[in-house]
Amino acid sequence: MVDLSLLLWAAIPPLLLLGYYYCRVPFAPPLLKLLIFFITGAISGILALSLEWVFETVANWFVDWQQMKRWLPGIALRQLVEIGPIEEGCKLAAVFIPTYYLQRTYRLLQSTVFLFTIAVALGFTAEENWIYLFHGTASILDRTIGMPVHAMFSAPWGYALGIYISSNTRLNRDKEFIFKAWLNSIICHSLVNVLSSAWRYSLPLGLLSYGLFPFLLWMFWRLEQLLRKVQGKPVINLVSDRTPQRRYWQRSLVLFALVLGGNAIFGLFLLARILSPLSPSKLFDSEILWFIVSRFSLNLFFGVLAWGIYRYLRHSARRRYF
Known part of the structure; x- marks a missing residue:
């Protein structure tokens, strides 16, 4: 059935x-x-x-x-x-x-x-x-x-x-x-x-x-x-500079943002997987709550940093074309 x-x-x-x-x-x-x-x-x-x-x-x-x-x-x-x-x-x-x-x-x-x-x-x-x-x-x-x-x-x-x-x-x-x-x-x-x-x-x-x-x-x-x-x-163009050195630098930033952002998502996924078997009442225990806040904050920091790099590259591309 x-x-x-x-x-x-x-x-x-x-x-x-x-x-x-x-x-x-x-x-x-x-x-x-x-x-x-x-x-x-x-x-x-x-x-x-x-x-x-x-x-x-x-x-x-x-x-x-x-x-x-x-x-x-x-x-x-x-x-x-x-x-x-x-x-x-x-x-x-x-x-x-x-x-x-x-x-x-x-x-x-x-x-x-x-x-x-x-x-x-x-x-x-x-x-x-x-x-x-x-x-x-x-x-x-x-x-x-x-x-x-x-x-x-x-x-x-x-x-x-x-x-x-x-x-x-x-x-x-x-x-x-x-x-x-x-x-x-x-x-x-x-x-x-x-x-x-x-x-x-x-x-x-x-x-x-x-x-x-x-x-x-x-x-x-x-x-x-x-x-x-x-x-x-x-x-959406993120690698916008005409000089080879600057283009290598921008490509490196793109790769760095992918590593940071991807593993920030991976970290949040692992956190959700660890917490999913727990009952809602246990989530408010002091040790578990501190674990949640610390892991979430760390991954959020890396995610925000990756987003900041992305916004910087987009701003650089707009400034060049306009």
């Missing part, structure tokens, strides 16, 4: 995020079409899970695939040859096939195709949430934090597909752009999953986990930049 509460926790957060992007995009397609793409994304998630099972069954005929998954290099290989290609391929098919038929009747904008991509990715996320929550392999907090990740993975090929579908003259280079963007998504998908697995290992491999949230923050920034592009808005 399906647990309705788990189903709601799996589906409602992605649907709310889809509604957020729907409200942000002018001339968005009808909400019903987006919901159809959302459901298609969930179906593509089931298909991806089935294909991964088939792949692992066949792979075990030749190598001990289960044993390989216990080591970080084996995890990386699995992500690159199995998880990334299958999941990004299923999502791409879930967007391309219905979009191909829709564009015969309607003139589709780049922003519309990009929004279809987000809808499919969030539907895929909802299906994945259900699997994790049903089997108890992840908490609601973990799945909520990772909710936009599939949309961030798929953003490059969604942008490339939008250019191809909306173009009057479809060139071979546009098809090549889709393939290159799809490969980019596979690499990013694989890297995120490898970094998220690194915490299980001892030093120095365990330190790789501190690169996860900075990388996720960068992917979120890329998603937002691509969303601006498909709407015809200018991208």
Whole structure:
């Protein structure tokens, strides 16, 4: 029997995020079409899970695939040859096939195709949430934090597909752009999953986990930049100086802000994970309260510092162009 509460926790957060992007995009397609793409994304998630099972069954005929998954290099290989290609391929098919038929009747904008991509990715996320929550392999907090990740993975090929579908003259280079963007998504998908697995290992491999949230923050920034592009808005430029030395300095500041901001979010996530099993009454114990205030303040300081660097770079870019 399906647990309705788990189903709601799996589906409602992605649907709310889809509604957020729907409200942000002018001339968005009808909400019903987006919901159809959302459901298609969930179906593509089931298909991806089935294909991964088939792949692992066949792979075990030749190598001990289960044993390989216990080591970080084996995890990386699995992500690159199995998880990334299958999941990004299923999502791409879930967007391309219905979009191909829709564009015969309607003139589709780049922003519309990009929004279809987000809808499919969030539907895929909802299906994945259900699997994790049903089997108890992840908490609601973990799945909520990772909710936009599939949309961030798929953003490059969604942008490339939008250019191809909306173009009057479809060139071979546009098809090549889709393939290159799809490969980019596979690499990013694989890297995120490898970094998220690194915490299980001892030093120095365990330190790789501190690169996860900075990388996720960068992917979120890329998603937002691509969303601006498909709407015809200018991208936000943070590296604006013309001299090589100053540009290296600004790039270093961007990297530093990503490290600070990403790990500030990571710190708050760890704090929430530590506190989630505690009853509300225990949160007001003096030792626990001091722990909460000190950890929250430290991560807030790093987050504000990262935001300050971001504002400084944006101000520098505006001053140069105006």
